[in-house]
Amino acid sequence: MKPLASLSDDVAAKIEGLLFDLDDTFLDHGALHEATYRALFRLREAGISAVGLTGRPSNWAEVAARLFPLAGCVAENGALGWYLTPAANGRTRLQQWDPVPPELRRDRVAKLNEIVREIARAFPALALADDGHGRVSDRAWDVGEFSTVSPEMIAEVTNFLEDRGAKVRTSSVHLHATFDGHDKATGAAAFLSARLGVDPGAVPLRWAFVGDSGNDTPCFNVFRVGVGVANLHQARLAILPRYLTKLPRGAGFVELVDRLVAARTSAC
Numbered sequence: 001m002k003p004l005a006s007l008s009d010d011v012a013a014k015i016e017g018l019l020f021d022l023d024d025t026f027l028d029h030g031a032l033h034e035a036t037y038r039a040l041f042r043l044r045e046a047g048i049s050a051v052g053l054t055g056r057p058s059n060w061a062e063v064a065a066r067l068f069p070l071a072g073c074v075a076e077n078g079a080l081g082w083y084l085t086p087a088a089n090g091r092t093r094l095q096q097w098d099p100v101p102p103e104l105r106r107d108r109v110a111k112l113n114e115i116v117r118e119i120a121r122a123f124p125a126l127a128l129a130d131d132g133h134g135r136v137s138d139r140a141w142d143v144g145e146f147s148t149v150s151p152e153m154i155a156e157v158t159n160f161l162e163d164r165g166a167k168v169r170t171s172s173v174h175l176h177a178t179f180d181g182h183d184k185a186t187g188a189a190a191f192l193s194a195r196l197g198v199d200p201g202a203v204p205l206r207w208a209f210v211g212d213s214g215n216d217t218p219c220f221n222v223f224r225v226g227v228g229v230a231n232l233h234q235a236r237l238a239i240l241p242r243y244l245t246k247l248p249r250g251a252g253f254v255e256l257v258d259r260l261v262a263a264r265t266s267a268c
């Protein structure tokens with residue numbers, strides 16, 4: 001990883017949009033600070049689109065897309081997302097993007113509910129995440145938000161879920177199981193293609209990504225401007241981002257926004 005300061009003006013000025021993780025990247029231990037929130041408006045003023053890209057549930061993305069100055073928000077590690085479209089009287093209307101047909105979605109929900117019952121029997125100490133009521137495509141267990149779960153137990157649960165055909169993704173706070181195909185990188189590319197008409201193959205070159213943990217590694221793997229905030233768990237990641245901020249969490253997010261906005265402004 002190279003310091004973010006080494007990102008060249010030439011590369012930074014070509015960035016059209018920023019995809020960003022929420023927990024421990026945009027949020028500081030779950031809280032949104034004023035400077036971090038303000039950075040979204042600075043991106044918009046500079047003509048740089050912003051899209052949230054989180055493992056959090058669909059209903060978090062629904063609120064973020066409704067209230068924040070974003071081009072949309074993708075939830076559940078790339079599975080689905082929300083965005084606004086113009087409506088009558090100068091209003092905007094929320095729209096959901098979900099590439100999985102309703103019948104298949106119902107089948108997958110039934111399989112997920114069965115897996116939740118099996119996990120409860122096999123790992124009684126493991127607690128479901130407290131945001132489960134808003135989840136559509138996955139189920140999540142708390143491995144770091146309010147509970148402490150050892151890496152050994154996370155590996156054991158991961159094997160258990162993978163043996164049942166589920167895909168597993170792990171963030172700094174949750175372990176997720178899903179039967180959907182997208183990860184954060186492919187889901188973001190599909191969303192930007194459907195929502196903004198961006199060529200999916202060009203997303204890793206024309207957009208930047210910032211994150212901190214295991215479920216962000218598909219993006220760290222493909223984004224030319226893939227950025228980790230300083231608190232990222234280096235030892236736990238199989239793939240590291242190309243750049244690293246000097247500051248952790250929300251301050252690191254603002255550091256990246258400063259860099260992108262300065263490069264875009266000086267290029268104009």
Ligand SMILES: [Mg+2]
Nearest residue numbers: 021023024212
């Ligand atoms: Mg995170």
